[in-house]
Amino acid sequence: MILRSPSSTKHWLRDIDWVLVGIVIAISLMGLRQIYSATLNTEFASAYGQHCVWLALGFVLFWIVSTFNYHHGVGASPILWIAGIVLLGVVLAFTEPVNGARRWLPTPFGFSIQASEFMKVVLVLVVAKYCSDYTTKTLGARDIVTIGVIFGMPFGLVLLQPDLGTALSIISLAGMVLYLSTIRAKHWVALCLLAVVLLPVGWSMLKPYQRDRITGFMDPDKAPRSTGYQIRQSKIAVGAGGIWGQGHVQGSQTQLRFLPTPHTDFIFAAFAEEEGFVGIVIALALYYVLLMRIVEIGKTAADAEGMLVAIGVATLLLFHIVVNVGMVANKLPVTGLPLPLMSYGGSSLLTVLTMLGLVHSVRMRRFVN
Amino acid sequence: MTWGPKTQRRVTVRRIVWFQAVISAAFLLLLLAFWKIQVADNEQYRQLAEQNRIKALPIPAARGNIVDRYGRALARSRIAMSAVIDRESAEPENLGRIAARLGLDPDLLAERLSDASAYSKSRHFVLKEDLSVAEIAFLQAHRSEFQEIDLVKGMSRQYPESGVAVHAMGYVAEVSKSELNLREFLLNDFGDEIGKSGIERQYNRWLSGEDGRQRFLVNSLGRQLETLSLVDATPGENLRLTIDLDLQAVSELGLEGRKGAVVALDPRNGEILAMASSPVYDPNKFVTGFSSSEWATLNSDPSNPMLNRSIQGTWAMGSVFKPIVGLAGLEAGLAGPDFKVHCPGGLQFGGRYFRCHKRGGHGTVSLRKAIAQSCDVYFYQLGHKLGIDRLAAYARIAGLGDKTNVDLPDEVPGLVPTERWKIRRMLQPWNPGETIIVAIGQGAMSVTPIQAAHAIGGLAVGGVWHRPHMVSRRELAAVAPGSELPSPRISPVAREHMDVLHEAMWSVVNGGGTGGQARLKALEVCGKTGTSQRVSNATRLKANREDFEDDAWFVGYAPCRSPEVVVAVLLENGKHSYYAAAVARDVIQVWMLNRAEDLLTDTEGTLARSQGGQG
Numbered sequence: 001m002i003l004r005s006p007s008s009t010k011h012w013l014r015d016i017d018w019v020l021v022g023i024v025i026a027i028s029l030m031g032l033r034q035i036y037s038a039t040l041n042t043e044f045a046s047a048y049g050q051h052c053v054w055l056a057l058g059f060v061l062f063w064i065v066s067t068f069n070y071h072h073g074v075g076a077s078p079i080l081w082i083a084g085i086v087l088l089g090v091v092l093a094f095t096e097p098v099n100g101a102r103r104w105l106p107t108p109f110g111f112s113i114q115a116s117e118f119m120k121v122v123l124v125l126v127v128a129k130y131c132s133d134y135t136t137k138t139l140g141a142r143d144i145v146t147i148g149v150i151f152g153m154p155f156g157l158v159l160l161q162p163d164l165g166t167a168l169s170i171i172s173l174a175g176m177v178l179y180l181s182t183i184r185a186k187h188w189v190a191l192c193l194l195a196v197v198l199l200p201v202g203w204s205m206l207k208p209y210q211r212d213r214i215t216g217f218m219d220p221d222k223a224p225r226s227t228g229y230q231i232r233q234s235k236i237a238v239g240a241g242g243i244w245g246q247g248h249v250q251g252s253q254t255q256l257r258f259l260p261t262p263h264t265d266f267i268f269a270a271f272a273e274e275e276g277f278v279g280i281v282i283a284l285a286l287y288y289v290l291l292m293r294i295v296e297i298g299k300t301a302a303d304a305e306g307m308l309v310a311i312g313v314a315t316l317l318l319f320h321i322v323v324n325v326g327m328v329a330n331k332l333p334v335t336g337l338p339l340p341l342m343s344y345g346g347s348s349l350l351t352v353l354t355m356l357g358l359v360h361s362v363r364m365r366r367f368v369n
Numbered sequence: 370m371t372w373g374p375k376t377q378r379r380v381t382v383r384r385i386v387w388f389q390a391v392i393s394a395a396f397l398l399l400l401l402a403f404w405k406i407q408v409a410d411n412e413q414y415r416q417l418a419e420q421n422r423i424k425a426l427p428i429p430a431a432r433g434n435i436v437d438r439y440g441r442a443l444a445r446s447r448i449a450m451s452a453v454i455d456r457e458s459a460e461p462e463n464l465g466r467i468a469a470r471l472g473l474d475p476d477l478l479a480e481r482l483s484d485a486s487a488y489s490k491s492r493h494f495v496l497k498e499d500l501s502v503a504e505i506a507f508l509q510a511h512r513s514e515f516q517e518i519d520l521v522k523g524m525s526r527q528y529p530e531s532g533v534a535v536h537a538m539g540y541v542a543e544v545s546k547s548e549l550n551l552r553e554f555l556l557n558d559f560g561d562e563i564g565k566s567g568i569e570r571q572y573n574r575w576l577s578g579e580d581g582r583q584r585f586l587v588n589s590l591g592r593q594l595e596t597l598s599l600v601d602a603t604p605g606e607n608l609r610l611t612i613d614l615d616l617q618a619v620s621e622l623g624l625e626g627r628k629g630a631v632v633a634l635d636p637r638n639g640e641i642l643a644m645a646s647s648p649v650y651d652p653n654k655f656v657t658g659f660s661s662s663e664w665a666t667l668n669s670d671p672s673n674p675m676l677n678r679s680i681q682g683t684w685a686m687g688s689v690f691k692p693i694v695g696l697a698g699l700e701a702g703l704a705g706p707d708f709k710v711h712c713p714g715g716l717q718f719g720g721r722y723f724r725c726h727k728r729g730g731h732g733t734v735s736l737r738k739a740i741a742q743s744c745d746v747y748f749y750q751l752g753h754k755l756g757i758d759r760l761a762a763y764a765r766i767a768g769l770g771d772k773t774n775v776d777l778p779d780e781v782p783g784l785v786p787t788e789r790w791k792i793r794r795m796l797q798p799w800n801p802g803e804t805i806i807v808a809i810g811q812g813a814m815s816v817t818p819i820q821a822a823h824a825i826g827g828l829a830v831g832g833v834w835h836r837p838h839m840v841s842r843r844e845l846a847a848v849a850p851g852s853e854l855p856s857p858r859i860s861p862v863a864r865e866h867m868d869v870l871h872e873a874m875w876s877v878v879n880g881g882g883t884g885g886q887a888r889l890k891a892l893e894v895c896g897k898t899g900t901s902q903r904v905s906n907a908t909r910l911k912a913n914r915e916d917f918e919d920d921a922w923f924v925g926y927a928p929c930r931s932p933e934v935v936v937a938v939l940l941e942n943g944k945h946s947y948y949a950a951a952v953a954r955d956v957i958q959v960w961m962l963n964r965a966e967d968l969l970t971d972t973e974g975t976l977a978r979s980q981g982g983q984g
Contacts, residue, residue: 136377180384236421239406239414252422256588277407281400288396295389299382311385314392322395329402 015364017297023290024062024341024356028055030283031267031342037249038262038270039344047263047344054346058353065357066364070128073358074305077125081150084122087115088157100207101161116158116166117351123170124312124355126150127177132304134181144187147177159202164210165323165335172319173312180311233258234266235330237273245276263344265336268328283342287321294356297363306362313355423597424587426453427493429523430578433605435538435568437614438642438841443533444569449499449525452508452518455492456485459517467515470507471497485559488549494560495543499525499657516591526562528652534617536677537644537777537839539567540652565655567677568610568839570778575849578605606848610839611640619959620645623952628941630678630818633956636826636926636935638842639835639857641775643936643956644819646678680773680780683815684939687899688743688883689825689922690764690810692870695736696828697763698751699866704736712746719802723749726900737869741876743883743898745809752808757799760807761787766860767824768834769816775837783820786813810899818939825897825924826935828870832862871895875929878950886950887925892961895932896925896953898946918942923949927957934960 032055036048073080087105095102104112130146151174159167178191203211237253246252251273253259262270272280291314298310317340324339326332338348406414429451435444452471459482468475473496485494496518497504508518526541544563548554553573557563564573581602586594620631624647633643650667659667667674676682698704714730716723725731725745731738739747752760764770770785784790786807788799806812816824819837827834835857838845842854862870874895877884883898899922902909909917921943926932936956938949 176388179388180381182380233421235406236414236417238403239410240418241407242411242415243408252418256422256586256594258418258421258589272403272407277403280403280407284396284400284403288392291392292389295385295392299385307381307385311388314388318392318395322399325399326402329399329406331399331402 017293017360017363020290020293020297020356020360020363023286023293024353027283027286027290027341028058030271030286031339031344033248034267034271034274034342035263035344037251037274038254038267040249041255042257044263044344050346051344051349054349057346058349061350062353062357062360065354066360068357068361069365070125070309070358070361071305073125074128074309077122077129080122081126084115084119085153085157088119088154091115092157092160100209101163103161103163111346114347114351116154116161116163117347119154119158120166120169120316120351121354121358123151123154123173124309124316124358127173127312128305128308131177131181132308134177136304138182138184139187141187143181144183144191147174150174159205162207162210163336164206165337168323168335169316169319169337173315176311176315177308180308230260230266230334231330233260234269234328237266237269238328238330241273241276241279243277245272245274245279248274250274264338265324265334265343266328267343268325268339271342272328284325291318291321294359297359297366300366301362302366306365310359310362313359316355317352422586422588423584424519424591424593425492425582425584426519426521427491428581428583428600428602429521430580430602431524431604432526432541432562432578433576433607435576435608435610437610437612437617438640439614440609441614442529443538443610443612443614444526444528446524447527449523450505451498451521451523452496452500452504453493453521454482454496455517455519456482456489456494457492463515463517467496467518471500471504473497484546488546489559491558493519494558495521495523495562498523498562512592513590519591526656528656530653532649532652533614533621534612534644535567535649535652536646536679537567537612537641538652539569539571539778540565540655541569542655566779567777568608571776572608572840572849576605576608579603608840608848609844611635611642611841612644612839613642613960613963615959615963616643616956617645619643619955620952621647621649623938623955624940627943628672628678629943629949630682630939631936631952631956632679632819632822632837633934633936633960634819634822634826634837636830636833636835636932639823639837639854640841641819641837641839642934642960644677644679644839646676646682648672648674650674677777677779678939678941679818680775680777681817682941683781683783683817684920684922684941685812685901686769686810686814686816686821687901687920687922688745688810689821689897689899689924689937690808690814690816691740691743691748691899692828692874692897693764693767693769693824694748694751694755694760694808695740695870695873696767696862696866697755697760698736699869700763700862701755701759703754704751706735708751709733709735710739710744710747710750712744714746716746716749716805718749718753718805719800721802723802723805737873737876740870740873740897741880741882743877748808749805752805753801755804755808757804757807758787758789760804761785764814764824766832766834766858767828768858769814769820769824773817773819773823773837775819776839780819781817783816784814811901818937821922821924821939822935822937825937826926826932827858828862829874829895829926829932829935831867832860834858834860871930874926878925883946884923884925884950886947887923887954887957889927889954889958889961892927892957893929894925894927894954894957895929896923896950898923898950900944900946903942915942918944921946921949923953925950925953925957927961933964936960 032051035051039045039047091102091105098104103114105115106112151170155167155170237259240253253273254262254270259266259269294310294314298307301307301310320337320340323332323335323337327334338345340352431446436442464478465475468478508520541562542565544554544557544561554563564570581600583599584597586597588594616633620643624645627647629647631645634641695704711733712725712731714725714728731742731744734744734747764785770783772780772782791799803812807814823837836855845852874897876882878887878894878896884896887894887896900919902919904917921940923946924937926935936953938952940949943949
C-alpha cells in the first residue's frame, strides 16, 4: 500500500488525465464557436462573451474539484443531500415561476442558480456513499427503500417544478445503481410493477405542454404550432446540413432564425446545419471517447466510491447527451435538457465541469488505497 | 481494495462493460439517425430549408388602359395593395381572424383555400384586392402572426364613375373554376383577374399582360431581407377603341330612364362609334365586390341590366326592314317606277285582313312614298311578289340572321325565317300570309340593334357591309398582331336603285315622313322609323301593360348620299318612333360637331381632345 496524494507530491502534472482534459476542452471550444455563430445576429450576441466567463470559471472549478479528494465529498454527501432537498423545497415554495416553472434560486450575488443542477452532483456523491457496498451484497427490501428515498424525494421535487428532463435524469441514475447492485428477482418484479402503476400517474401529473411535446414528437404535423414547429425546424436544419454543412455562420435555418433556441437546447441542430455530417461524426466521436474514458476511469478506480462517482457521472452525461441529441435527430421528444459542454448556460456548464472534476479526482487518485 | 471480493468485482466490471456496450449502441444509433437525415434525405431537407428562407411572390401586371378614339380614358389600372395568402403555410386557426379583419366570409375563404389547392398552379393566391388603409395597417402590424399573408402591390381596375359604355367595355373579376378549363384562359391561374365580358374579355389576352415574380430572402419573422431575383411584370397592352366618348355620352343620355340600345358606326369601315345599352350596372362593383343583396338585386332585375341589348337582344325589325325589302324589289326588278300600289288602309289576303298602320290609307304609292310614309300595304304586295325565300336572301345579304361578328363576346344572330326554317322548326309548311308579315318586319324575323345599323349602313354606302368592330384595323395590327379584320361583304347596288332608296329615306326625315324628329338644319339626315308589335293590337289595348307596348326603332345615316355615320336606336316599349328619331338626331349632331372639329384641326384635334378629356 503506497500512500500518496497528488497534491502532496510534485507529480500532479503527471497525474492529469490529458485525454479527459483535452476532450473536455475540445468539446467546450466547439460549443463556444457554435454559440458565437448561433447568436451573432440576434439579441443574444453577448452570450458568447458570457459563456467565455462561465467556461473560465468552470475550468477553475474543475481543477479545484480535481485536486480535492472526492472522499471528502462523499463523506459530506448526507449533509449536502439535505441541503439540496431544502434548496429544492425553497425553490418550489418561495420563488415565482419563470416561463411556467420554478427552477431558479436567486442568490445575493446577483445571479441565480438551478438547485436541481446542484442536486445532480450531490446525488452522484450520495450514491457513492450509500451504495458502495451494494455491489458486494444482495439488496434487501430496506436497501431498496433507502434508494427510493434518496432518489424519490429529489425526483418528486424536481418533477413539481416542473422539469421532466432533469427528473428523468435522476431516474436514470437510480436505474444505474440498481443495475450495478444485486437484487432478488422478486424485488425486480415488484419494481417493474411499481413502474407500470406509476407511469399513468406520472402522465396525469404532466403539464399540458409536456404532454404536447410527447404527442408532438409522435406526430409533428398535428402538434400545436410551437412544439411541432420546433421539431420540424430542427429536422430541416439538420437535414439541410448535408455531408459538409453550410459552413460556420452560414446555416440559413440558424442564421435566419427558423431554428428555435439555436444556442441552448437546439445547439446541436445549429451545429449539424453548419458543420454537416462530418462535424456530427467528430462531435459524437468526442462525446463517445469522453464517456468511454469516464467509464474506464470508473473501472480502474481505487475503490467502489470512486467507481460509483465515475459511473454515476457517465450515466448522467449519457442521459443528457442521448436525450438532447436524440431530440435534435428527431428520435426523442423535446424535453429541454441542455447538451453538456456545448449548450449556452452557466448552471449546466458548472455542474458538468464539477462532475468531471470529481471524475478527474478519482482518476488522479486511482493508485491511492 | 474496497471493491469487495474478486468474483464480485468481476461481476461489476462485466456489468460496466455491458454499460459501455449500451453507450456504443446508443451512439451508433444516433449516428445512423444523423446519416439518414443529413445524407440520405439531404435533398428533401435542403428544399424545405429553401422554402423556409426563400419566398416568391407574384408581381401583378398592370392591365392595359382602354381609351376612346381620341385617347380619353374608358378604363384604367390604378395601384392598389392586395393581400395574397400562401396556401401551403396557411394556418387553419388564423383564418377566422383574417376573414373577420378583411371583411371576408370565413366559410367562403375556407372554400377558396381548398379550391386553390385543387386548381392553383402557384402557392399564392389573392385573398383580397384593393385593401383599405386600415386593413394594410392591420396586416403589417400582425406580420409575424399571419406569416402566410403577404402584401403585394397590385393593380386594380377602375372605370369612370358609374361606368361608360359599360356593356361594350365589360368588366373584370376573378376567374371562375369553370372558366379555368376554357382554352381562352389556359394560361390563367386560380385567383387571377380576367375580363369577364365585353372588350375586357374579347381582348383579355392582350390587356392582361404577364405577372412578374420576385424571390427574396426572409427570416423566420417573415421580414424581407434581400431580393434574390426579380422578373418584372409585363404590363398589358393599352387599347384604343373606335368609340367616340362624346357620341357614347349622348347615346347614354338619350337612353337614360328607358330600356333600349343605341349603336352608331361608320358604314365606310365598320368602326363602332358608340354602343349603349340601358339599363346599366356599375362595373366598378365587380372590382370592389358586391354585397349579396346587391348581387341578388342585379340578377333578379326584370329589366335585365346585365344584358347588352345592342348585340344580345333581338326584336322585330318593324318598318326599318322596309328599305331592305325595297332593295330586294328593285334588284329583282319588281319595284321599278311602274310598280305602284293603291293603299286603302289594309289588304285582304288569304281570308284575313291585314291593316296598314294608317287607317285611312296612303292612296296610290310608289316605293319612294311607301318608304317615306311607311305604307304597309305596298310592302305586303311587294313581299308577296318576292316570296319569303327571295326576301330572306336579301335580308341575309344585308347581314341579318347572322352574327355581325363584332369583336365582342356572346353576340346573338337574330333570325331570318325561310320556308325550310319553318318546316324544320315548326314541322309546318310556310303560310304565304307570313311572308307579307315578314315584309313589314314583323313575324318570326328578329334582329339586334347592331344588325339594324350594320344592315342599313351597308345598304346606304351602296352594298358594302364591313364587319362592325371596336378596335380599328390599325390598332388591331399594333396590339394583336396576327388577328385581322376580314374584307367587307360586297353586293353592289345599282346607282339608280341607290338613288331611289336615298331619296325615300331622305323623305322619311326631311319630306314630311315619319322620322321628322331626326331632321338637322346643317346636315342632311336620312333614316327609317319603325314600331314593332310585341303582341297583337287587341291584346295590347286590353292588357294595358307597359311591357306589351310597341318597340320603337329609328335607324338613320348622314350625310345622305355619302354616309359616314349610321345610328340605330331601339327603345323597348318605346311606343312611338319619334323619340327614337330624336335620340339618333342628337347622336348625329354630336358626330357632326366632332367631325367638323376634326376637319378644322386635322390631326392636332386628336391631341387637343385627349387633353381636354382627362379632366
